[in-house]
Amino acid sequence: MEYSPLNPDLNEIRLLTLLPDDDGNSSVGCILDHVSLINPPEFAALSYFWGDQAITKPIAINGITVPVTANLESALQHLRAKGYSRLWFFERPYWRRVWVIQELALARRIVVHCGESNADWSRISKLVALYGEIRRQKLGPEFSTCGIGYMEKLLSFHEHASNFRPLSFLEALLRSSGSLSTDSRDKVFALLGLVHDSRLYIPVPNYRQSVEDICLSMTLSAIATTSRLEIIPLLGSGCDSKTRLASWIPNWIGVEQLSKRHIGQLIEYLRTPQNEENSKSRLNSKHSLLSTTPVDSGWSLPKVATGGTTLSIKALLIDAVDGLTLTISEAGDDPCLEHLRSQSSYSNNPYPSNIYPVSNFLRTLLQDATLPNNFALLGEPLSFLFTKSLLLAKKLREHEQNWLLASRNLVVNGSSLLETTLRYEQSYGRSFRGYRDGYSSHSSLLGTSSCQAEDDMFQALQSQLSKNMRFMTTRRGYMGWVHTRACQGDVIAVFENCEVLVALRPRSEGGYLIVGDAYIEDVPNFGQPASFQSWTEIEIY
Template sequence: MSSHQRYKYMPLDKNKREIRLLKLHPAEGDDSQIRCSIITTSLDHRPEYAGLSYCWGDASNPLTIKLNDAALSVTSNLHSALRQLSQHGLVSLLWVDAICINQHDIHERNHQITLMRDIYEGAQLTIVWLGEAADDSGLAIQLINAWANWYKGFDGFLQKFPFAFDEKMWAAANKFIQRPWWMRVWVYQEFLLSKEVMFACGSELLFNDFLKLAWEAWNEFPESEDAKEVSGEDLFRLVFPGARQIGRFQLQHLMREHHRTCTERGEPPHDDVPLMGLLELLSITRHMEATDPKDKLYALLGVDEIQDIPVQPNYTHSVNKVYTDFAVNWIRIRSSLDILVDAGIGIPKRDLQLPSWVPDHRKLGMFSKGEDFISRDHRASGDWKPNPRIDDSDLLLSVSGFICDVVTSMHEPSKRLDQRTEQWANLALGYTSTHPTGLPRLQVFFRTMIADVSGYGFGRPEFKNEQDWKEFVDLARGFMAFSGSRSTIYIEKNSSGLHFNEKCLRWWLAHDLDNSSHARFLQMFLKLVPDEPVAKTDRELLQPFLRPTSQHTEIPWPHNDKKPTFGEDMQSAVRYVLRAESSTMRKTFFVTDKGYMGFGPGKLCEGDLVCIIFGCPHPLLLRETGDTYHLVGEVYIYGMMRGEMMVDFEAGKFVEETFVLQ
C-alpha cells in the first residue's frame, strides 16, 4: 500500500475539548480485515462510547486495519482486541488511545493526556482486554466467579463449587493475574476512573463486580469460621500473589465509587473513606511498567486531585528534569517532606543523575526497595513542622533536625523470610544489653519484623485499644509458629502461592505433646539467643515476651488457657507471614550504637547517621559527603517512630543542625 493511502490525522480543536472516537464496523468474516471509522466530537457533548484499556504490546511486528478507507498500523495485541470486539458486536464506539490520539504529534499527546480523566469518567463502560485465551484462562475466570459466591454459605458453596481449592485452577488464577495488563501504569488510571469495568480474555468475559467479590472473599476467608474447615495448605492457597495485585486496583476503585456516589447525592464523603494521595499512588504503582519513564508521573495525573502541584505533561523534557521539577514543586508548594519516603541513594538500581532527595519514579518500588511506610501511622518528628529550603539551582535541599544515633552493624537483604528471621535474629539478639525502650529484645525484634505501630510511642508500649492488642497477640502467635518451626515447616512460593509442608509438621507435633505448640515453637527459636535457657513453661516463655515496661498494664495470658488448634496456629502464621513479608522484603537490617534495631534501604552502610528531620514522619539515614550529605533513605526503628526522640531533643539531649542534602 503506497504512502498516500495511509491514514492522515486532522488537527483537534483544543478549545472545544475535542476527541476522536473509533467506530467499529461489523466483521464480515473471521479472517476479514478490521474496518473502522474515525468520528470527531467534543467531550462537552457527552457522547456515548466505551473506553478500551489494554497493553500496546510488541510494536516490532505491526498489523494493518482499515480506517476511513485508509491504512493504519497497530500492534498485534490491539489488533486482536478489535477483532474480538467487532466479531461479538459488544460496542460500536470506542476510545482507543493508540488510534484516537495522533501519536506522532507530541503537542496533541501533551494536551490529550490532560483530558484522560474526563475521557474515562465519561465512558459508559471500560473494556479491559487481557489478551487471547491461554494458560487455562477459562479455569481462572471460572474460579473467580465461584469465589464471588462465598458469602452465600460455606456448605452450599463447596457443594456447588467443589473445585474452590483446586490446585490447577489456582495456578491458572496466578497466571491470569500475571498477564501484562496488570503491570502497566497507564491502565491503573484507566481502571480507577471508569464507572463500569468488564474484562475480556479471548471470547470470555468477567465483570469487575465478580472479581471484586472474589478478592474480598480471599481476604476475609482466613479470618472466618469457615477457615477452620480447610487445611493449612488450602488456606495458604488463598494468599496467592495475585490477590495483592488485585487489591491495588480494587481498594482505590471502591473509594472512588463511594466519593462518586456521594457527589451524585450531594452528600459529603465519609471521613474514613479517603482517596489515596499522589505519594501513596506513586508508591503502590512503582512496580508497574511504562515505556517512557516520564509516564510514571503523567499516568496518574488524572487520578489524584493535585491542582496545587503544577505538573504539565511535556515529553520534550528529560526524565531527570521531570522528576526533579515535581519534587521541587511538591516541597515548595506543600512545605512537606513526605516525598522523601521514596528518595535516597540506598535504593538499589537507582542510576539516574538525580539529587539524592529526589525520588526515582521508574520501576523500582517493592522489587528493589520493599514496601514504603507512607500509609502507616508514623510521626518520628512529633508535631514539629518542616522548614525546607531549596537553592536556586534546584539541586540542594536544606532541612533541619538532629543526629540521634549511628549504624554500627548490619545484615544485607535475604530473599526468604525464614532466612531473614534467623540471620537478623542472630544480629539483634546477640546483644546482652537491655533494649533502650526497656522491653525484652525478643519482643522488640518481633515488633520490628512487623513494623509495629500498635503502641502509643513516647516510651509507652501498651496498646491504644483492644483491637490493637488482639492483633498484636495474634501476630505474636504467628511469629512463634513461623519462627520456631522454620526448620520443620518448609514455606515456599509455588504456582499456587505460599506452601506449607503440613505432613512433616503434623508428625513433629504428634511426637512432642508435653507442652503447648507455642512453647515448642518459641523454645526452638530461642536457641538462637546466646545463653537463653530453653527449659521453661509456657507462661514463663510467653509473659516475658509480651510484657510491657509497666507491670500494671501486663498483657493477659493470650489464649484464655485454651490450647489453640493447629488450624488456628496456621491462620496466625499466615497473617504474620503476610505482614512480615510486606514490612521487611528487600530491606537491610541493622543495629545502632545505642542498641536500637531496625531496617532500611538495601544499600545502607555502617557509619550512616540516624537522623530525625523536622516534619518528616520517618527517621532518615544520612551519609556525610564533606560539607553536605546524601540521603540514604527512610528507616524503621522501633522506639523512634512515634516521636520518642523528640522528647529527648526537647530535654536538651540532642543539638539541632541544618543538613544540606545534595
C-alpha cells in the same frame, strides 16, 4: 495517514466508527470524526495491545488504507461481526498495561472480549472476588500465581471511581505496582486523572521532562505543598541507588522499588491535616526528642540549587550506628555474623536506672507496639518471661529462629543480650518459673494470662521482623531499628518537620547520603547533651 489537528478550545477527541460489513467478507472500514467533550455523543472505549508491529493488516479509515497490527484488526473484525460499532475491548494477557487502570476506573459500562467470547464486567468482578477468596483460604497452589492479586487492585480502582470515593496519589501508586508501560513516565502520568491530590506532586504533566527531572520536581512539589519531610527517609532512593537520582529523591517511576511498608507509613503521616497545634501534638506523642523539632517557629523549605540536586537542610545530628544484626531475610541456616563482628566495645548505659535492663530491650524490640496494660507494674516478670522464651527461640518460625541465632550475642551496654538476661536473673536469685508464677499471681490486673501476653508479644515481634530492618545499638548506648542499608558509623539525625528519625551516610568528600528511616525507643532526656542540640545546615547528595 495524517491527522487533522484537534481544537483544544472545544476539548475535542477523535472518535472511530466501525462501518457495517455489507457482503460479510470485506476488510474493516471505519470513519474517524472529531467530537467535543463539552457535549459528547454516546461512545465506548476500545482498549487493546498494539502487538508485533511487523505483522500488519489493512483497514480503511475515511477511505484511506492504513496498516494496523493483527491484534487490532482481529479485535475490530470480531466486534463488527457481533454487530457492534463501538465497544470496550480488554485483552486478557495485557491486564497490566498502566493505562488500563484509568480506562477501567472511568468507564461506565465495560464488556471484556477474549477471542470471540465476551463477558460483562460485573461477571468478571464476581469471578475475581471468588478466586480471591479461594486464594486467601489457600485451597490450592494453582491459585497463587494466577494474577488475581493484581486484578483485585484493578477492581479497587473501579470501585473507588464508581462510588466517588477520593483516592490519594500514594494509594494509587501502591495499587499500581506491577503495571507495565512502554514509556516509563506513564506509570505516574496514567494515575493523575484518578486521584484527588495529583497537583500536589505534578501540577502539569510534561513529557519533555526526563525521568530524573520528573522525580525531582515531584519530590520538591510534595515537600512544598505538605511542609513535611518524611518523604525523604521513607522513600528516598538511598545511598546504594542504581539510578542517577540523588539519594534523597524517590524513584517515583520505579514504583516496584519503593517499599510498600514505607508508602503505607507515609500515607498515614499525610492523612492527618497539617497545622501548628496538630504537628506539635503528634510530634510529642511520637518521641520526646522529635518534639524539639521547631515546627512552630516558621521553618524554611530545604533548598536545592538551580540546575542541581544537592539538598541543603537543617538537621540535628544525635547519634551514630554501632552494632547491627542481620535482617530477617538475610538470616539463613548458616547466618553470616559480619555485622556483629564490626560492633565496638562501647559500654555506655544511658537508660534510667529505674527501668529494667531487659525491659529496655523488650520495648525497643517491639517498638512499644503491644505492651499490656499495667506493664510498668509487672514489667520485670513479664520481660523475663518473654525475653528468656525469646532467647531460647520458643514460639518462633524457622527463619525467625535463624535471626535470633545471629542476634543473641549482640552487645548492649557492654554485655550480650543473653549474658544480660542470665546475669540479671541470677542476681535476683529467681527462677524462670518464679517469674511466671509472679506474673500469674497478678494476671487479674492485666486481664490476660501470662501465656496470652507472651503470644501477643511474639505476634508483635513477627510483625516487626517482617519490616526487614536491622536491630541496632548506638555509640551512646541506645537500642533501636534502622533501615536495611545501614552500616556501622552511619549518623542518626532529626530533620525539621519530620516525624521519622533519619539514618545518614557521611561522604568522604563532605555532606551525606540518605540511608533510610530509623527508630530509637523514647527515653527521658535523650537529646539533652549540648553537643547534640545545635541545629546544623547539612548537604545531602
